[in-house]
Amino acid sequence: xxxxxDKQPYQLDAIQSITDIFAxxxxxxxxxxxSMGEMxxxxxxxxxxxxxxxxxxxxxLENVQKIQIRNLLKKSTSIQDWNFTVEMETGTxxxxxxxxxxxxxxxxxxxxxxxxxxxxxxxxxxxxxxLQMTEEHFAHEYPGLHCHYFKYDSxxxxxxxxxxISTNIEVMIINIDAFRKSFDDPEKESKANLIxxxxxxxxxxxxxxxxxxxxxxxxxxxxxxxxxxEKAKEAIxxxxxxxxxxxxxxxxxxxxxxxxxxxxxxxxxxxxxKVEVLSVHSDDDFNDPYIKLLGVSNTNGFKATVxxxxxxxxxxxxxxxxxxxxxxxxxxxxxxxxxxxxxxxVVEGIDCTPGNEKVEFENEKxxxxxxxxxxxxxxxxxxxxxxxxxxxxxxxxxxLVHKGIKVLTLFFIDLVENYRIxxxxxxxxxxxxxxxxEEEYEHLIKLPKYRTLFAEDKYISNQKAIDVHxxxxxxxxxxxxxxxxxxxxGTLRINKDDESAFELIMKExxxxxxxxxxxRFIFSHSALKEGWDNPNVFQICTLVETKDPFTKRQKxxxxxxxPVNQDGQRQYDENVNILTVIANESYQQFSESLQRExxxxxGVKFGYLEEQAFAAITRFDEHAGEAAEIGYExxxxxxxxxxxxxxLDKKGKVETKCKDAIASGTxxxxxxxxxxxxxxxxxxxxxxxxxxxxxxKEEVEIKLNKEVLLSEEFHQLWExxxxxxxYSVELDTDELKARCIEAIQxxxxxxxxxxxxxxxxxxxDRTGVTGEGNTPRAYEALEERRRLPDILxxxxxxxxxxxxxxxxxLIGSNRLNDFEKNPQAFMEEVMKIINREKRKLIIDGxxxxxxxxxxxxxxxxxxxxxLVGYMKANAVEAPNKxxxxxxxxxSVGERAFAEKxxxxxxxxxxxxxxxxxxxxxxxxxxxxxxxxxxxxxGIETLYFVVETKGSLDQMDLRLRxxxxxxxxxxxxEALKTHAEYKMADSYEEFKMEV
Numbered sequence: 001x002x003x004x005x006d007k008q009p010y011q012l013d014a015i016q017s018i019t020d021i022f023a024x025x026x027x028x029x030x031x032x033x034x035s036m037g038e039m040x041x042x043x044x045x046x047x048x049x050x051x052x053x054x055x056x057x058x059x060x061l062e063n064v065q066k067i068q069i070r071n072l073l074k075k076s077t078s079i080q081d082w083n084f085t086v087e088m089e090t091g092t093x094x095x096x097x098x099x100x101x102x103x104x105x106x107x108x109x110x111x112x113x114x115x116x117x118x119x120x121x122x123x124x125x126x127x128x129x130x131l132q133m134t135e136e137h138f139a140h141e142y143p144g145l146h147c148h149y150f151k152y153d154s155x156x157x158x159x160x161x162x163x164x165i166s167t168n169i170e171v172m173i174i175n176i177d178a179f180r181k182s183f184d185d186p187e188k189e190s191k192a193n194l195i196x197x198x199x200x201x202x203x204x205x206x207x208x209x210x211x212x213x214x215x216x217x218x219x220x221x222x223x224x225x226x227x228x229x230e231k232a233k234e235a236i237x238x239x240x241x242x243x244x245x246x247x248x249x250x251x252x253x254x255x256x257x258x259x260x261x262x263x264x265x266x267x268x269x270x271x272x273x274k275v276e277v278l279s280v281h282s283d284d285d286f287n288d289p290y291i292k293l294l295g296v297s298n299t300n301g302f303k304a305t306v307x308x309x310x311x312x313x314x315x316x317x318x319x320x321x322x323x324x325x326x327x328x329x330x331x332x333x334x335x336x337x338x339x340x341x342x343x344x345x346v347v348e349g350i351d352c353t354p355g356n357e358k359v360e361f362e363n364e365k366x367x368x369x370x371x372x373x374x375x376x377x378x379x380x381x382x383x384x385x386x387x388x389x390x391x392x393x394x395x396x397x398x399x400l401v402h403k404g405i406k407v408l409t410l411f412f413i414d415l416v417e418n419y420r421i422x423x424x425x426x427x428x429x430x431x432x433x434x435x436x437x438e439e440e441y442e443h444l445i446k447l448p449k450y451r452t453l454f455a456e457d458k459y460i461s462n463q464k465a466i467d468v469h470x471x472x473x474x475x476x477x478x479x480x481x482x483x484x485x486x487x488x489x490g491t492l493r494i495n496k497d498d499e500s501a502f503e504l505i506m507k508e509x510x511x512x513x514x515x516x517x518x519x520r521f522i523f524s525h526s527a528l529k530e531g532w533d534n535p536n537v538f539q540i541c542t543l544v545e546t547k548d549p550f551t552k553r554q555k556x557x558x559x560x561x562x563p564v565n566q567d568g569q570r571q572y573d574e575n576v577n578i579l580t581v582i583a584n585e586s587y588q589q590f591s592e593s594l595q596r597e598x599x600x601x602x603g604v605k606f607g608y609l610e611e612q613a614f615a616a617i618t619r620f621d622e623h624a625g626e627a628a629e630i631g632y633e634x635x636x637x638x639x640x641x642x643x644x645x646x647x648l649d650k651k652g653k654v655e656t657k658c659k660d661a662i663a664s665g666t667x668x669x670x671x672x673x674x675x676x677x678x679x680x681x682x683x684x685x686x687x688x689x690x691x692x693x694x695x696x697k698e699e700v701e702i703k704l705n706k707e708v709l710l711s712e713e714f715h716q717l718w719e720x721x722x723x724x725x726x727y728s729v730e731l732d733t734d735e736l737k738a739r740c741i742e743a744i745q746x747x748x749x750x751x752x753x754x755x756x757x758x759x760x761x762x763x764x765d766r767t768g769v770t771g772e773g774n775t776p777r778a779y780e781a782l783e784e785r786r787r788l789p790d791i792l793x794x795x796x797x798x799x800x801x802x803x804x805x806x807x808x809x810l811i812g813s814n815r816l817n818d819f820e821k822n823p824q825a826f827m828e829e830v831m832k833i834i835n836r837e838k839r840k841l842i843i844d845g846x847x848x849x850x851x852x853x854x855x856x857x858x859x860x861x862x863x864x865x866x867l868v869g870y871m872k873a874n875a876v877e878a879p880n881k882x883x884x885x886x887x888x889x890x891s892v893g894e895r896a897f898a899e900k901x902x903x904x905x906x907x908x909x910x911x912x913x914x915x916x917x918x919x920x921x922x923x924x925x926x927x928x929x930x931x932x933x934x935x936x937x938g939i940e941t942l943y944f945v946v947e948t949k950g951s952l953d954q955m956d957l958r959l960r961x962x963x964x965x966x967x968x969x970x971x972x973e974a975l976k977t978h979a980e981y982k983m984a985d986s987y988e989e990f991k992m993e994v
Contacts, residue, residue, distance in 0.1 A: 874888055
């Protein structure tokens with residue numbers, strides 16, 4: 001089985017955010033003619049072929065700022081040593097993004113030398129595996145571009161020379177330790193990495209010199225673990241990079257942030273699995289509080305160590321070890337943070353007599369060493385966790401195996417001996433967790449509910465407990481599992497034993513996804529803490545006794561990636577894409593801790609805004625004749641106004657006053673921005689959202705109401721909307737030319753490219769002649785010597801218009817003198833204008849026709865839906881008027897709309913249309929929101945398809961979204977039925993038009 005790769009819009013945005021840094025660099029396009037011997041984006045050096053950058057720092061910084069404004073990011077004020085950062089949530093395809101960026105940088109600018117630096121040999125293996133998996137995909141996406149990739153190996157240094165002299169795309173994958181040690185002192189040279197030592201086989205040159213000559217684009221994977229020391233930073237600089245592209249989900253240092261896909265964005269856009277929490281913990285409904293005696297001592301007074309439930313300052317309760325005695329710390333009510341359950345539990349005596357160790361309380365209760373009273377014992381809690389993890393796993397297998405999706409469950413444990421024990425001189429034995437697992441698994445699979453799961457061998461090849469679970473841990477030299485080392489800060493110390501475990505599971509990622517492999521339950525210590533994930537991990541269970549060294553974000557990161565089926569195809573059904581976390585704490589505790597970790601690790605501040613938050617809001621620009629972003633300065637002006645109005649504090653926190661004003665309709669914005677008040681409010685509402693983590697105990701199965709589905713009312717409604725259409729497009733060429741000419745004429749003047757000058761102070765001594773000055777980054781031939789690119793060929797490729805049409809546009813614009821000043825910038829701006837105007841005219845000229853009476857959507861669309869919702873979070877009851885017992889909503893507005901539909905006596909039936917009900921448009925598939933049947937007092941029956949988008953002003957909607965809506969309206973008009981298509985920002989507005 002091979003995993004197949006789909007290019008996603010957000011990934012293309014991330015890629016473009018990097019490639020646009022070099023906008024203005026000479027483009028490499030097919031059939032592009034250049035002077036003899038000249039290569040676009042490359043230059044021949046003494047030791048090989050290197051990347052060539054033509055832009056100055058000022059030009060690149062200007063590009064960087066434009067991209068940051070576009071992506072709502074804080075503007076950079078300097079180039080920051082040519083570091084550029086991409087932040088992407090775990091599981092969203094970071095490796096795919098930087099790999100595709102390599103192809104794009106070569107396709108656009110001719111850059112051909114790339115080095116991927118990773119934190120360890122193990123991660124290097126993972127990246128290499130990813131390049132292997134995507135090789136066929138990129139060969140299809142970029143025909144004719146040959147990419148040679150390899151792992152740096154100090155025993156094969158001839159690969160470095162080949163890297164330098166090749167004219168193909170060359171990608172070297174290297175771990176930081178392979179070139180971190182460099183010494184200028186000849187006497188210490190033997191201690192340096194081989195890459196820094198002179199080689200006779202390389203004509204006395206050092207391998208690093210060949211790399212330096214190529215001026216490579218350096219991609220840093222997980223920079224927080226790669227260049228986190230001064231020595232590592234020096235090592236990166238020693239590569240003489242053209243630039244450094246930094247990719248991670250958790251950056252410790254952020255230089256020139258170019259693109260950000262934070263956890264909230266990833267969850268809300270359904271780019272990763274949604275997370276539900278199944279809590280397995282002791283409640284307070286016991287006669288006695290939980291007290292477990294862990295140890296006693298009579299050294300320097302009688303003391304005891306107990307485990308109790310402690311209330312923290314934030315009100316949450318967690319189990320903790322506490323020391324008590326017979327004097328200062330004897331009242332468990334105080335020690336527990338004043339939990340009522342511990343009233344009366346005051347230590348009266350501590351008995352340290354061997355065999356009779358215990359603690360006695362004044363209320364005549366006592367607890368023996370190693371035993372617990374009240375609550376639930378830890379081992380019993382762990383057993384419940386394991387049981388619920390297996391039960392949830394089997395439930396998902398029942399739903400997913402017929403879709404060809406294999407389900408995996410991952411257990412994190414704190415000690416390897418809890419899974420496997422190695423007595424001296426004896427064979428290994430099962431630890432307590434392994435025994436618990438096998439006992440619970442054997443019991444559950446015998447339940448009638450799961451019998452059908454094992455009926456077909458092609459799904460589950462083996463149901464024996466011993467075959468379906470295994471451990472992935474570090475191993476010592478004798479092959480025994482061992483605990484990986486974790487620092488006090490929680491950072492994993494990777495050694496050779498760890499690397500062997502990493503390599504094993506990374507190389508077998510696709511094997512794990514096959515039904516032919518019985519393994520479905522994976523136990524791990526630290527080996528899977530980072531650098532690994534599998535798309536089909538659907539459950540994560542943490543079994544810990546001591547302080548947990550893993551953050552919640554690290555845990556869920558191993559299972560966030562969207563799953564694949566047995567054909568390797570990515571699955572986008574949100575009813576399938578659910579990661580269940582079996583936690584030993586309450587849902588509230590888990591979600592609050594996860595949110596806090598995200599804030600600490602990513603800089604995402606829930607409930608905060610930044611100055612650039614409103615920069616991408618669009619409004620109509622009279623001068624340009626089109627919608628334009630308000631920009632950074634206007635956003636900062638709005639931000640300052642809100643601080644003065646006490647809507648925000650000085651750090652950008654959204655105050656209660658702001659929330660109340662929005663809720664009551666008294667919210668104020670600066671007068672000059674009154675026309676975009678709705679958009680401003682939407683951005684603030686988004687900022688105050690919390691992380692979407694669901695409580696599994698509130699899960700509801702959204703069931704089909706067949707009585708409604710088979711009713712006459714539904715039959716009538718479906719007959720009005722079920723038919724399919726086809727569309728054709730008439731493009732008015734003269735109108736296109738006129739619009740493009742007008743827009744090009746309004747472009748600001750283009751500045752001529754500057755010639756780079758550099759001053760240097762020369763020093764002449766016995767060592768030779770040296771100079772000290774600015775590092776040359778750009779060099780430019782005189783303009784009269786410059787060969788102009790073929791603008792017509794470029795525009796033909798980028799717009800798919802005829803050559804004659806393009807000639808008319810260019811001549812009609814009277815702006816070709818700007819093409820001579822700055823060819824690359826002019827071509828790109830003209831291309832953007834033509835494509836934008838072309839999209840607008842396509843929508844204007846689209847025509848839909850009903851295919852006939854035999855092409856329509858079947859009612860079985862509803863039968864095949866397997867929906868899951870969560871009360872209080874995204875589901876509302878709809879017991880009478882819909883074909884489902886619950887309506888799942890995507891926003892507060894949708895919830896209000898559904899509730900009002902359900903309570904309106906005029907509404908006889910309504911349906912939230914399934915995702916499979918789509919209208920084909922040139923801009924992609926369009927899925928309308930609602931279908932509604934209204935009967936006003938029995939006089940007339942009305943049929944509607946309703947789109948709820950909040951704002952009805954077309955300038956408030958992006959071109960793609962508004963274009964799809966226009967196509968939807970044309971589609972329903974073409975059906976020639978009684979169904980009407982309506983846009984509404986509220987239910988009240990919809991009813992007013994009925």
